[in-house]
Structure formats: C-alpha cells, structure tokens
Amino acid sequence: MPCYLYLNLTEQSYFPALLVAGIVAEVLKYMRQNYPQMKTFMSPSFGGPLGDMASQYTPDKWVEIYGKYFFERVAGLLDYCAPQDKIAAPACHYGEILDNGLAEWYIKVGKLFEQCGVELWSNIETFQRPFPGHGEPRGVFRQGDYRSLYMKLAEASPLVKRIITYEFFSCMSPNTEWGSARRLLARYLEIIGKDPAIIDDIYS
Secondary structure, eight states, X not given: OOOOOEEEEOOOSOTTOHHHHHHHHHHHHHHHHHOTTSEEEEOOBSOOBOXXXXXXXXXXXXXXXXXXXXXXXXXTTOOXXXXXXXXXXXXXXXXXXXXXXXXHHHHHHHHHHHHHTOEEOEEOOOEEOOOTTTTOOTTOOEEOOHHHHHHHHHHHTTTOSOEEOSOHHHHXXXXXXXXXXXXXXXXXXXXXXXXXXXXXXXXX
C-alpha cells in the first residue's frame, strides 16, 4: 500500500467564510515557499449551507463561490483536493442503484480543479448520516449501507484520480466493536472483485 508525505489542511468550519479561506490560502503559500518538495492536500465537502444557513449549495453555485474566493486564488499552490461526497443514499428504481447527483458534482468541480491545477480525488464518507424523522438522534453516525458505498464508488471511479475515506478505522475495520464495519469491508472487497476471506488473512 503506497504511503504519502503531504500537508493535509484540516478545516471543519463552514468553508465559505472568507476568513477561513484566507487562512488556508496563506498556509498554502507558506508551504510552497518554504517546503516546495512537499505536496499539499485538503478535503472540504460538497454541498453545505449557503450564507442564509437554510438553502444548500448546488454544483454550479459551489463552483462559482469556491472558485472565486478560494481555488482560483490558490492555483499552483494546492496539489490534491478530495471533497467529501456528503450524499448518503443512492436513488433506487426497482432494485437498481442509480446516481444520486454525485456525477454532476465531480464533473463540474473537476473542470474547476483542472483550470486551477488541482488533482481531483474523492473522500467517500463510509458512515451513514442520521435520518431526521426516523427516530435517530442527530449525533449518531453509523456504518454506511453497502448499496450507498457501491453508488459512491461507481460514480467517483471514472472521474477522480484517487478515492480515500477518513472513516476506515471506525466504519470498515474488522477491529472495531461493530460487526457491521466488518461486513461493510467485506461488501467493499466484493465490489472491487476481491475475496472477503482475505480479511482473516490480513487481520488474524
């Protein structure tokens, strides 16, 4: 498994805040000037609330705002960007798993990144966001459904250079306390054509 040495810019506040964008841009400038041999990487997210905290970003609005206030400013400074996909459930029709709008995000954001010299990756969320109205507490994030993972991989794979997930150790590792995490890893291996039996070979 390849290992990468890079600066990961962590950012958990609402990204459109111009102050946050300015801070991240200055960090990128500093790294390029003082550590030009190091690669830079960040993982914002698709979607998210607009300034009114009610309406949501569309792909076109995301590209317009993020491009103008951040990515165009850091062209040549940011090497890799893996947006969190943020879309939890696939569209289904008679059992067929369909695109839930992710392809449009990757295509439009990919064009912006190409203009700015940023390599597009994907950060697939392997947890399931709570469903309001279904009796689930807002703070509960369980392992994702394998059908959702299939949809995410199918949409991202043709359009990005690499796919990562931040939640492997909590949502897919067989060493977690949740059996559903092991099952999600097994389904992932089946999706990519591997025998889930290798889980025991690796972790026994």
